[in-house]
Amino acid sequence: MVKEMTIQDAFQSVMATRGDVPPKQQRVLAASLVLFAEQGFSNTTTKQIAARAGVAEGTVYRRYKTKDELLAAVLAPFVSGVLPSLIGDFANNIVKRDYLTRHDLIAAVIQDRLHFIQENRDVLQVLLTEFLVRSDVREQLIPQVMPLLQHNLYPVLDRLKTNGELIDWPDDRIAQFMIGTMMSQLVRGVLADEEVESVGPIMIAFIEKGLAPE
Amino acid sequence: MVKEMTIQDAFQSVMATRGDVPPKQQRVLAASLVLFAEQGFSNTTTKQIAARAGVAEGTVYRRYKTKDELLAAVLAPFVSGVLPSLIGDFANNIVKRDYLTRHDLIAAVIQDRLHFIQENRDVLQVLLTEFLVRSDVREQLIPQVMPLLQHNLYPVLDRLKTNGELIDWPDDRIAQFMIGTMMSQLVRGVLADEEVESVGPIMIAFIEKGLAPE
Amino acid sequence: MVKEMTIQDAFQSVMATRGDVPPKQQRVLAASLVLFAEQGFSNTTTKQIAARAGVAEGTVYRRYKTKDELLAAVLAPFVSGVLPSLIGDFANNIVKRDYLTRHDLIAAVIQDRLHFIQENRDVLQVLLTEFLVRSDVREQLIPQVMPLLQHNLYPVLDRLKTNGELIDWPDDRIAQFMIGTMMSQLVRGVLADEEVESVGPIMIAFIEKGLAPE
Amino acid sequence: MVKEMTIQDAFQSVMATRGDVPPKQQRVLAASLVLFAEQGFSNTTTKQIAARAGVAEGTVYRRYKTKDELLAAVLAPFVSGVLPSLIGDFANNIVKRDYLTRHDLIAAVIQDRLHFIQENRDVLQVLLTEFLVRSDVREQLIPQVMPLLQHNLYPVLDRLKTNGELIDWPDDRIAQFMIGTMMSQLVRGVLADEEVESVGPIMIAFIEKGLAPE
DNA sequence: GATGAATGAGCGTTCATTCAT
DNA sequence: AATGAATGAACGCTCATTCAT
Numbered sequence: 058m059v060k061e062m063t064i065q066d067a068f069q070s071v072m073a074t075r076g077d078v079p080p081k082q083q084r085v086l087a088a089s090l091v092l093f094a095e096q097g098f099s100n101t102t103t104k105q106i107a108a109r110a111g112v113a114e115g116t117v118y119r120r121y122k123t124k125d126e127l128l129a130a131v132l133a134p135f136v137s138g139v140l141p142s143l144i145g146d147f148a149n150n151i152v153k154r155d156y157l158t159r160h161d162l163i164a165a166v167i168q169d170r171l172h173f174i175q176e177n178r179d180v181l182q183v184l185l186t187e188f189l190v191r192s193d194v195r196e197q198l199i200p201q202v203m204p205l206l207q208h209n210l211y212p213v214l215d216r217l218k219t220n221g222e223l224i225d226w227p228d229d230r231i232a233q234f235m236i237g238t239m240m241s242q243l244v245r246g247v248l249a250d251e252e253v254e255s256v257g258p259i260m261i262a263f264i265e266k267g268l269a270p271e
Numbered sequence: 272m273v274k275e276m277t278i279q280d281a282f283q284s285v286m287a288t289r290g291d292v293p294p295k296q297q298r299v300l301a302a303s304l305v306l307f308a309e310q311g312f313s314n315t316t317t318k319q320i321a322a323r324a325g326v327a328e329g330t331v332y333r334r335y336k337t338k339d340e341l342l343a344a345v346l347a348p349f350v351s352g353v354l355p356s357l358i359g360d361f362a363n364n365i366v367k368r369d370y371l372t373r374h375d376l377i378a379a380v381i382q383d384r385l386h387f388i389q390e391n392r393d394v395l396q397v398l399l400t401e402f403l404v405r406s407d408v409r410e411q412l413i414p415q416v417m418p419l420l421q422h423n424l425y426p427v428l429d430r431l432k433t434n435g436e437l438i439d440w441p442d443d444r445i446a447q448f449m450i451g452t453m454m455s456q457l458v459r460g461v462l463a464d465e466e467v468e469s470v471g472p473i474m475i476a477f478i479e480k481g482l483a484p485e
Numbered sequence: 486m487v488k489e490m491t492i493q494d495a496f497q498s499v500m501a502t503r504g505d506v507p508p509k510q511q512r513v514l515a516a517s518l519v520l521f522a523e524q525g526f527s528n529t530t531t532k533q534i535a536a537r538a539g540v541a542e543g544t545v546y547r548r549y550k551t552k553d554e555l556l557a558a559v560l561a562p563f564v565s566g567v568l569p570s571l572i573g574d575f576a577n578n579i580v581k582r583d584y585l586t587r588h589d590l591i592a593a594v595i596q597d598r599l600h601f602i603q604e605n606r607d608v609l610q611v612l613l614t615e616f617l618v619r620s621d622v623r624e625q626l627i628p629q630v631m632p633l634l635q636h637n638l639y640p641v642l643d644r645l646k647t648n649g650e651l652i653d654w655p656d657d658r659i660a661q662f663m664i665g666t667m668m669s670q671l672v673r674g675v676l677a678d679e680e681v682e683s684v685g686p687i688m689i690a691f692i693e694k695g696l697a698p699e
Numbered sequence: 700m701v702k703e704m705t706i707q708d709a710f711q712s713v714m715a716t717r718g719d720v721p722p723k724q725q726r727v728l729a730a731s732l733v734l735f736a737e738q739g740f741s742n743t744t745t746k747q748i749a750a751r752a753g754v755a756e757g758t759v760y761r762r763y764k765t766k767d768e769l770l771a772a773v774l775a776p777f778v779s780g781v782l783p784s785l786i787g788d789f790a791n792n793i794v795k796r797d798y799l800t801r802h803d804l805i806a807a808v809i810q811d812r813l814h815f816i817q818e819n820r821d822v823l824q825v826l827l828t829e830f831l832v833r834s835d836v837r838e839q840l841i842p843q844v845m846p847l848l849q850h851n852l853y854p855v856l857d858r859l860k861t862n863g864e865l866i867d868w869p870d871d872r873i874a875q876f877m878i879g880t881m882m883s884q885l886v887r888g889v890l891a892d893e894e895v896e897s898v899g900p901i902m903i904a905f906i907e908k909g910l911a912p913e
Numbered sequence: 914g915a916t917g918a919a920t921g922a923g924c925g926t927t928c929a930t931t932c933a934t
Numbered sequence: 935a936a937t938g939a940a941t942g943a944a945c946g947c948t949c950a951t952t953c954a955t
Contacts, residue, residue, distance in 0.1 A: 112920090329937055330937070527741030543928080617889055623889070684872075
């Protein structure tokens with residue numbers, strides 16, 4: 058059970074990477090994120106963003122030269138900051154354990170990531186939506202995430218398979234089921250907010266059993 | 272974008288005027304679907320639709336008074352036609368069986384639905400994307416789909432639970448996991464086309480085991 | 486004295502090249518030309534053009550995708566149509582004469598061109614102004630005009646120099662003085678309209694004497 | 700662009716506050732001049748000016764309240780300082796001579812002015828361009844320059860005409876040809892830099908012969 | 914005095930929608 | 935029914951100008 062969890066830490070360090078973004082620009086980013094999540098990127102106008110952030114429209118463009126850049130600025134810290142540090146952290150804590158059960162893995166993955174999903178529903182929703190619709194987002198995301206999975210998750214899966222702890226399916230399929238099940242929680246969150254605590258154990262049980270060897 | 276006419280209104284009028292869709296309008300619908308799936312609804316212009324359909328821009332508006340109505344017309348037959356008949360069919364075939372195993376259920380659901388997903392990837396992708404982004408689509412979809420599940424799927428689940436064939440989780444959670452797992456295949460399809468045949472057995476096994484009683 | 490003058494003819498043929506430009510687009514072009522001449526390209530808004538042309542702002546963009554393209558559309562027929570056919574015509578009529586005096590040349594050049602300047606003051610003023618300020622206009626104009634001069638005017642000058650009819654200065658310098666003197670009439674026209682008839686003889690005399698051999 | 704404050708007003712206030720221009724403002728003026736000449740007034744942003752001058756954007760506005768005033772400040776010293784003193788000088792030196800030949804006049808005018816053109820190409824180019832495009836610049840320039848010509852140049856021309864040294868054309872026409880010929884050198888300079896030394900004698904010869912009596 | 918972040922009017926441009934043909 | 939030129943509201947974005955520091 059990885060309790061040295063670092064979502065907050067990761068986020069902090071990402072924010073630090075951003076340099077000292079002045080407060081108005083922070084408000085622009087925050088407003089963009091909320092509106093993109095609520096209405097989608099294309100349906101959000103820069104006027105709305107400015108109004109929500111309480112700044113003039115020109116201010117939106119001080120740091121970000123285009124609306125597309127604003128989308129990138131909203132997603133980038135997650136894609137290239139939070140996500141990697143999260144997965145890297147996870148790998149460091151999990152991979153090293155000598156005796157790793159399926160339950161250990163699933164629980165670690167799901168538990169952490171559910172909190173992550175809950176706390177970052179907005180970004181993730183924007184990410185999912187634009188991923189489905191914008192090839193540039195796909196091309197930004199895939200080369201970031203795929204290697205992470207391949208280097209951090211797949212070796213662990215392979216070890217578990219060798220140990221008879223995990224069913225012998227292709228790694229990408231196992232990842233698909235894990236991610237898909239968590240994604241379902243994201244979509245469900247669009248309908249109604251839900252405390253993540255109640256879902257965790259059930260979801261862990263579902264995936265753990267689903268991936269047990271025959 | 273969303274003006275006075277909500278998608279619901281549009282939906283009504285679409286439903287009212289179906290049946291005798293002339294070929295040019297069919298081409299408009301087909302072009303809209305493809306483009307909406309490729310680029311999203313908001314990023315698609317009526318000019319693109321007209322060009323792809325091989326008609327004049329004005330022709331797009333002969334039957335569908337607004338672009339929103341076009342979206343409704345693309346989704347409507349699916350949401351209120353294909354989906355219900357599918358679930359109804361399923362219910363008729365499954366519910367009546369005296370002895371129903373978990374495998375029977377899952378296999379029936381998944382197998383059919385996977386072909387369904389493959390053949391309707393475009394609509395489903397549009398549906399998923401706009402569902403995440405447009406509240407009017409959500410408000411159109413939910414009251415259509417929820418009762419279907421409640422009346423057709425949930426009783427079956429309850430029967431299986433009673434028979435000890437299924438784990439005793441809330442129906443909506445079980446539905447969430449089933450739908451989520453299938454949805455993962457939809458998202459995966461955005462990355463690369465994949466023959467559905469290869470996934471079916473694995474996915475059935477995953478869900479079947481995941482939902483087995485303790 | 487080249488009286489088979491073809492300014493009108495040239496313009497007609499250029500207009501024909503334009504295909505059948507619909508009347509509203511003609512009005513847009515005309516309005517653009519007048520406003521560009523009056524206020525300069527940068528100081529003219531598309532709103533002004535639309536208002537002057539009596540069309541909606543969107544109509545300005547039906548044929549010309551950008552304001553820059555509008556400038557090109559206003560200048561292009563002159564630069565690549567009227568000008569060449571004018572110079573070509575001139576060359577055909579002048580070069581062939583066995584015995585050509587300096588006066589014949591200058592009179593032919595100036596007389597025709599003064600009418601040309603008067604009738605096309607707007608375009609020429611735009612051309613001069615933007616030539617001074619926009620490198621893209623320069624790069625469009627120079628490769629069009631320089632070869633014309635080199636192939637049509639310079640040989641004639643050389644023949645006259647050989648015959649002792651013309652002072653032995655470099656061709657480009659002679660062209661500079663001729664063009665500069667005519668240009669002065671263009672600039673003068675900005676201050677006050679003036680009938681060209683009165684200037685012609687004086688200007689011809691000035692240039693003719695100025696270019697006489699020692 | 701041109702709001703309530705016309706260039707005239709600006710001009711007045713510029714004139715009133717001259718004398719003690721601090722170095723940063725000098726740099727702003729210099730940067731403005733270069734950029735206006737390179738790209739034209741309208742195509743130059745205050746940001747570019749600030750960057751080129753190495754100052755903050757706000758500093759540009761410390762002394763000059765508007766961009767129009769900056770244009771006025773760039774042109775003012777030239778129009779009301781350099782130009783008059785130049786013509787005045789010339790008049791003082793030329794007019795007093797008892798025996799003045801056409802050559803003396805032309806040579807004096809052209810020789811001096813060619814160096815002047817070369818050294819002030821930037822201002823002159825801005826002046827010419829904006830003269831063609833901005834009526835307020837025209838209205839500023841004309842009442843400054845016309846009297847200068849009328850009081851200093853025209854009497855000399857008249858005296859030469861009386862002496863049979865100069866052709867009997869209207870003074871303004873003679874001035875037009877002289878200025879036009881020099882202007883041609885300015886336009887030529889836009890295409891390629893050229894040492895003025897080589898042009899001088901030829902240009903003097905051209906004008907001198909062109910203006911000789913019959 | 915100098916700075917540069919902030920402003921917002923207004924620009925060029927797009928595009929859903931209309932309508933004369 | 936079908937066309938596509940025309941419309942104009944509204945978009946993303948620019949930039950002259952202001953002002954708190």
